[in-house]
Amino acid sequence: MKPLSPEAFQRIQDWLYSSAGILLSAQKQSLVVSRLWRRLEALGLADFDAYLAYVFGPQGAGERAEMLDRLTTNETYFFREPGHFALLKNRILPSLHGRTPRVWCAAASTGEEPYSLAMLLSDQLGTSWQLAASDICGRALEKARSGLYRMERLNLMPEDYLKRFCRRGTGSYEGMLLIDPTLRGRVRFVQHNLLDRWPEADDFDVIFLRNVLIYFDQPTRQRVLDHLCSVLRPGGWLIIGHCESLAGLSLPLQQQAPSVYRRVSEPNSERMSA
Template sequence: MKPLSPKAFQRIQEWLYRNAGIQLSAQKGSMVVSRLWRRVEALGLADFDAYLEHVFSPVGEVERAEMLDRLTTNETYFFREPGHFALLRERILPDIRDRAAKVWCAAASTGEEPYSLAMVLADQLGQRWQLTASDICGRALQQARSGLYRMDRLDLLPRDYLKRFCRRGTGHYEGMLLIDPELRARVRFVQHNLLDAWAEPDEFDVIFLRNVLIYFDQPTRQRVLDNLCATLRPGGWLIIGHCESLAGLSLPLQQLAPSIYRMARVPHRQRLSA
């Protein structure tokens, strides 16, 4: 098979940025090859140029979705950045007393983060919570819905949560765990592109959007955060990754600590008229 040509790589770069907001640096050519060459062979095509002609043809819709799935990074594990879960448990949830808490995990990947959130919510609130988990990658969501994971993903999962909310695999599933079906059923998984506005009339108390903004340029970050802020309740919380920042963006949020932001409790127009 011929190497990935500069022209083909540029087509992929432009398409991925336009459709997912993700920028591929010039150094990512080998990553693209490693993730797509099996698809070129599976379709019986001669090279990447022929593959892209198929992908971007009128009959390439299914393969475009496949390519997007393969190029989307899905690296995560249970209770990643544990301080955020402590904040949820100790500060955010105790302040929500008059209704069910509504949480959005906006980059669910293969499900480790939303299930970590679900364990905290079930532990602290019983049945008084709703959790929506979304991702652009259909393949990742399919795995997330299964709730089946390798045991080596569990280093930070609290032992009592492991006993209460997980089932250890035996026989063919030795070395695996399954999220308890009752907890799994409480998590709603939705395929969603963060470049698009949320289509439902939800108001969330907390949005987790962690370790995603690093893949976007500044205009795309603004667009994504505008969409998310439109769904936050007054006083709602936005949690991003520790390596990320909202510096330079115009948003109705107050930074309380690195990676921790909060919407004003009273909308701006009400404060002016008070």
């Protein structure tokens, strides 16, 4: 196979940015090759130039979706950044004073984060909660909907949650766990591009958008967060990743702690900027 040419890589960079707002650095060329070369083999194409000619040709819509799925990163695990779950339990839920919370996990990936949220919400509130989970990657959402995972990296999951909300695999499923079907059915998975507005007339109490903003440039961060703030109720909470920042953005948010923000009560009265 011919190497990925600079021109082909630039074309992939431009397309990924325009389609998903993701900045692909020059250091990611080997990642692109590792994730796409099997598609060239499957399609019988000799090189990346031929592949891109097919992808961006009249018959390439399905392959464009496949390429997007393969190039988006889906690194996650149960109860990642556990301080946020403690905050949800000890501060955010009590602040709702018994109102049924509406939560959006805006980067659901393969489902570990929304199911972690669902376990906590079920433990604390029974059935009085609503949870939407979205991702741009269709293949990741298929994995999430299945609720089937390998028994790895579960050290942050409370032991009683593992017993109450998961089923251990046996036989050919040895080493796997399945999220309890009742809990799984409570999570509403939606394929959604964060560059677009949320398609429904929701008013969320809490939005988790963790470890996603690092892939965007500043204009794209502003665009994405404007969309999120438009469906975050006044007083609602936005949780981002610990390594992320909203510095330099103009938003109707007040910082409560590192990576934790609340929307101001009057959207036009105060906007955070730096």
